[in-house]
Amino acid sequence: MNIIIQLVLRINNGAIEKNDRIRRINSKIPGPKGLPFFGNILAVRGNRHLKYQQYYKEYGPVFRVKYGTIERVVLTGYPILKEAFIDHAELFQPRFLRENNIIVKLYSQQKFKGLIFSNGDYHKNLKSVILSELTATKIKKMEVHINEESKRLCELLEKRANEGKEFVMNKYFNLFSINIILRFLFGINYPYDDLNESSVEVIEVIQRFFKLLSEPVLSDYLAFPHPFPERPREFYRCFRKLAKNILKLIGNYKSKRSSTGSDEHGAIIDKLLIELEKGNITNMGLVSICVDVLIAGADTVGQTLMFSFIAMANDQSIQEKLYQTLNAAIPPNEDYSYSKYKLTIPYLSLVVKETFRKYPVGVLGLPHMTTEDVVIGGHTIAKGTQIIQNLYASHRSEEFWNQPDEFIPERFLEKDVGTLHHFAVGPRNCLGYSLAECEVTSAIATLIRNFNFINPNPTQPLNDEGDFSIALIAPQTKLLVKKRHNLVL
Numbered sequence: 001m002n003i004i005i006q007l008v009l010r011i012n013n014g015a016i017e018k019n020d021r022i023r024r025i026n027s028k029i030p031g032p033k034g035l036p037f038f039g040n041i042l043a044v045r046g047n048r049h050l051k052y053q054q055y056y057k058e059y060g061p062v063f064r065v066k067y068g069t070i071e072r073v074v075l076t077g078y079p080i081l082k083e084a085f086i087d088h089a090e091l092f093q094p095r096f097l098r099e100n101n102i103i104v105k106l107y108s109q110q111k112f113k114g115l116i117f118s119n120g121d122y123h124k125n126l127k128s129v130i131l132s133e134l135t136a137t138k139i140k141k142m143e144v145h146i147n148e149e150s151k152r153l154c155e156l157l158e159k160r161a162n163e164g165k166e167f168v169m170n171k172y173f174n175l176f177s178i179n180i181i182l183r184f185l186f187g188i189n190y191p192y193d194d195l196n197e198s199s200v201e202v203i204e205v206i207q208r209f210f211k212l213l214s215e216p217v218l219s220d221y222l223a224f225p226h227p228f229p230e231r232p233r234e235f236y237r238c239f240r241k242l243a244k245n246i247l248k249l250i251g252n253y254k255s256k257r258s259s260t261g262s263d264e265h266g267a268i269i270d271k272l273l274i275e276l277e278k279g280n281i282t283n284m285g286l287v288s289i290c291v292d293v294l295i296a297g298a299d300t301v302g303q304t305l306m307f308s309f310i311a312m313a314n315d316q317s318i319q320e321k322l323y324q325t326l327n328a329a330i331p332p333n334e335d336y337s338y339s340k341y342k343l344t345i346p347y348l349s350l351v352v353k354e355t356f357r358k359y360p361v362g363v364l365g366l367p368h369m370t371t372e373d374v375v376i377g378g379h380t381i382a383k384g385t386q387i388i389q390n391l392y393a394s395h396r397s398e399e400f401w402n403q404p405d406e407f408i409p410e411r412f413l414e415k416d417v418g419t420l421h422h423f424a425v426g427p428r429n430c431l432g433y434s435l436a437e438c439e440v441t442s443a444i445a446t447l448i449r450n451f452n453f454i455n456p457n458p459t460q461p462l463n464d465e466g467d468f469s470i471a472l473i474a475p476q477t478k479l480l481v482k483k484r485h486n487l488v489l
């Protein structure tokens, strides 16, 4: 017993000493004063991205906040993010992992290792395996499926248009993006005639999982191993549900593969199964990786689309101009094709860029960590500090954008326009960016060609303020849709 107590004390002392060093070095970085023990954790509850926007205005592009004993430095604006994540890429690349966090412990054990919370060669290898399935050529090959999903969405919307009633749009976009990720991962899509119970459940579990993952918990305050629960039970319930679904899909995929005798279906899972056979990942690791790609890829695109349509329903002139541009560029009986038209319909690109600018749904990215002491923007940041990319505040700052809170696609025609970085900056940025761009552009083009999206109460602009989560959540939004003509299907 004595030995165990001594061991725990030694670990505690090690952690406390390490934290003291970080605190000492970071103490010169400006930032809000915090409460003893809690630091700033109570002040940033709720819409954290708005609080960080306010801190950026008060303290500048490099500011420090404390989450209990965790030292967090927040970087805002492309120039400072570039200085850190590109000019010092190696020092800022790793994911921040709390050593005493159970999830992180689980994830970092070989058995459960996923993608998002791994580092080093394991992460590098996995990222390149998955990226090899998301090249421009692969995406072009999959375009037919993306168009199919867009058309299915149109068919559902046609029913709503025929009813002539307003309806909540959000879950349709979520289903669209989940289906595309499932196509890339497993070569399948979620069966739906409309929003049935099981599809809605998957959407809700993914959103809840993200939300729970983004909420600070008691363990955030503590620098040492402890017995307190890390996350509410609901978190594990969500993970188990997702894992169960994924295991079923992997099982189905394997039996389909053995029944057809084919080795190559062109889905990401093919490549991951090879990694499993080589012993580079475990069975549970495979599940964690699939959960990571599913949650990272589904909610982000769904929320982005919802924000875009809210903006366009609030400004009919943008929607009308886009509709006319698309009509002029694409023959009436031809589908929109991303690979064919992405460079030839400038106004569509402007609308997509402005969507990503005004609504960078990965608002604070995912936490990174410094591997050495480093000077950024004139401030010394200690080795081991948690680093956050303040993407929302960067994209909404008057320093880089004129009228940043307005939706103005034409801003990208100006000469000295800011730099978009909604997929984060540096080599550890979003793995799905090419797919996301293709999905968002294709869905906007196909839907706007076929429907007019209307705010049912035009005297009151639709709310476009999101609710903080790892992927900003768009408000539940009721729209009216009107068919433009016979659908281009």
Ligand code: HEM
Pocket (backbone or CB within 6 Å): 115, 116, 117, 127, 292, 293, 296, 297, 298, 300, 301, 304, 360, 361, 362, 363, 364, 365, 366, 367, 422, 423, 424, 425, 428, 429, 430, 431, 432, 433, 435, 436
């Ligand atoms: C509008 C859509 C999307 C946005 C705005 C977005 C944004 C982001 C951001 C900000 C990060 C954090 C990067 C960092 O830590 O520096 C990220 C990471 C990630 N994203 Fe996306 N993302 C989107 C779509 C997707 C899609 C479609 C996929 C799936 C194919 C995906 C998969 C991932 C993965 C796996 C990571 C973790 C990368 C790593 O740890 O190396 N994302 N994304």
